[in-house]
Amino acid sequence: MNLDRIYDQHADFVFRTLRTLGVPDRDIGDALQEVFLTIHRALPQFEQRSSMSTWLFTICRSVARDRRRRAYRRYEVIDGPLIDAEPDSASDLSTRLEHRQKLAELDAILADMPEEQRLVFVLFEIERMTGAEISEALGIPVGTAYSRLRLARATFRAAIARRRAAERTPLLRVGSKS
Amino acid sequence: MIDPKRWLEEGGGATFDERELLRAGRDTRLPAALRKRVWAGVTTGLTAIETAAAAGSALQNGAAAKGGLTLLSSTAAKGIAALAIAGGVGLGVVALRPSTNPPPFAPLSHAAPAVAAASPVPKPAEQASPTVDLPRASEIEARGPQDTAKAESPTVSGAQESRVRAPRARPSLRSGAPAPASRAIESDPSPVEASQEARRASRLAEESAAVVAIRKTLLAGEAAQALRMLDRASAQFPDGVLGQEREALAVRALVQSGQKEAARRRGEAFLRAFPRSPHAAELRALLAP
Numbered sequence: 001m002n003l004d005r006i007y008d009q010h011a012d013f014v015f016r017t018l019r020t021l022g023v024p025d026r027d028i029g030d031a032l033q034e035v036f037l038t039i040h041r042a043l044p045q046f047e048q049r050s051s052m053s054t055w056l057f058t059i060c061r062s063v064a065r066d067r068r069r070r071a072y073r074r075y076e077v078i079d080g081p082l083i084d085a086e087p088d089s090a091s092d093l094s095t096r097l098e099h100r101q102k103l104a105e106l107d108a109i110l111a112d113m114p115e116e117q118r119l120v121f122v123l124f125e126i127e128r129m130t131g132a133e134i135s136e137a138l139g140i141p142v143g144t145a146y147s148r149l150r151l152a153r154a155t156f157r158a159a160i161a162r163r164r165a166a167e168r169t170p171l172l173r174v175g176s177k178s
Numbered sequence: 179m180i181d182p183k184r185w186l187e188e189g190g191g192a193t194f195d196e197r198e199l200l201r202a203g204r205d206t207r208l209p210a211a212l213r214k215r216v217w218a219g220v221t222t223g224l225t226a227i228e229t230a231a232a233a234g235s236a237l238q239n240g241a242a243a244k245g246g247l248t249l250l251s252s253t254a255a256k257g258i259a260a261l262a263i264a265g266g267v268g269l270g271v272v273a274l275r276p277s278t279n280p281p282p283f284a285p286l287s288h289a290a291p292a293v294a295a296a297s298p299v300p301k302p303a304e305q306a307s308p309t310v311d312l313p314r315a316s317e318i319e320a321r322g323p324q325d326t327a328k329a330e331s332p333t334v335s336g337a338q339e340s341r342v343r344a345p346r347a348r349p350s351l352r353s354g355a356p357a358p359a360s361r362a363i364e365s366d367p368s369p370v371e372a373s374q375e376a377r378r379a380s381r382l383a384e385e386s387a388a389v390v391a392i393r394k395t396l397l398a399g400e401a402a403q404a405l406r407m408l409d410r411a412s413a414q415f416p417d418g419v420l421g422q423e424r425e426a427l428a429v430r431a432l433v434q435s436g437q438k439e440a441a442r443r444r445g446e447a448f449l450r451a452f453p454r455s456p457h458a459a460e461l462r463a464l465l466a467p
Contacts, residue, residue: 102199
């Protein structure tokens with residue numbers, strides 16, 4: 001496995017993971033570059049004892065942590081345009097806008113979630129990692145990963161319910177203030 | 179233990195809204211333009227790391243260029259230093275910012291990760307790296323006071339003990355944003371110096387792009403085409419900073435095209451001139467009977 005191939009196959013995963021780890025969109029290009037240079041350096045030591053995703057996640061986490069230590073920002077929803085992370089470059093404008101809107105909502109909900117829940121939730125539900133892989137990536141027992149997943153699902157569900165309720169009753173809320 | 183069903187699976191138990199948001203997350207891809215820019219940065223960064231390592235090694239050893247290979251002359255060192263200064267980043271973190279064009283990629287803001295490391299997940303900023311002094315301040319035009327700070331530099335294949343002193347990294351450009359001219363050099367150089375820096379950086383950007391293209395061509399299995407491109411690059415950049423990289427690629431291309439004897443001659447000349455080059459181990463393996 002060489003760097004070109006890893007980049008082709010896993011750049012999207014690294015991109016999403018860095019965002020999940022709280023790297024702001026405006027810094028994502030720098031962080032991606034740093035991750036892949038680190039991969040290049042560490043590749044000879046990768047013995048495939050863990051899955052590629054698990055290994056890449058640990059590198060992303062290390063880079064994100066290091067950047068945060070260097071006074072980078074905490075997980076936050078960035079004002080201004082999100083990176084145009086469209087699902088497909090051939091998508092029409094309305095599909096892209098819809099995707100962007102949903103992604104913004106997902107980001108907002110994840111931003112409010114405790115990190116330990118967010119990571120397990122994203123790795124399991126979005127990145128399709130197994131419980132065993134998550135356990136290895138985060139250095140926690142599988143049982144702990146499952147219980148965090150349960151909590152994260154409840155948090156996620158409650159957040160969506162709150163948002164939908166707020167959308168349904170905007171006039172009521174405005175009226176109640178006056 | 180058996181994993182629970184995922185929410186996006188059939189019968190996973192998620193609501194429509196939940197599935198929609200998760201799908202948006204799953205469908206998120208690295209945008210094509212950023213993908214290209216980051217990859218260009220990675221490949222150019224690797225080239226610079228290798229080149230800086232080679233330059234450091236030769237400077238330390240007093241190894242003068244021999245056999246027609248002149249990469250490790252002070253020209254190369256100056257070129258690297260100029261590149262680092264113009265880009266405002268440490269060595270190994272390449273930032274090519276021609277003053278009139280947007281950068282071809284987003285530079286890293288901080289320390290470059292080392293090329294080889296002992297631990298599987300190294301921490302870039304904590305790497306102990308070897309050092310060599312690059313040209314003195316007087317040799318580097320437009321060098322500002324902040325540039326005397328020592329930047330983290332790339333570690334090279336474990337054995338070398340050289341460190342390159344380079345300007346401390348400054349905050350990088352935002353992804354996709356063109357380089358404001360005023361940020362290219364922050365040490366208030368004269369217009370003439372600034373334009374020299376910009377020309378050097380621009381020239382090095384061109385040379386790097388040529389090397390990246392040659393490497394890609396070779397990877398695609400088109401050795402003859404790569405050799406033609408190498409000839410053109412030699413003519414275009416006779417005193418180029420990346421001469422050693424090009425020479426190593428030439429040996430690989432010759433091997434790949436079946437010209438074993440020519441590859442051996444050229445490779446041996448290279449190894450005599452640069453026994454401690456980062457390319458040396460690879461070339462020795464390539465030329466081994």
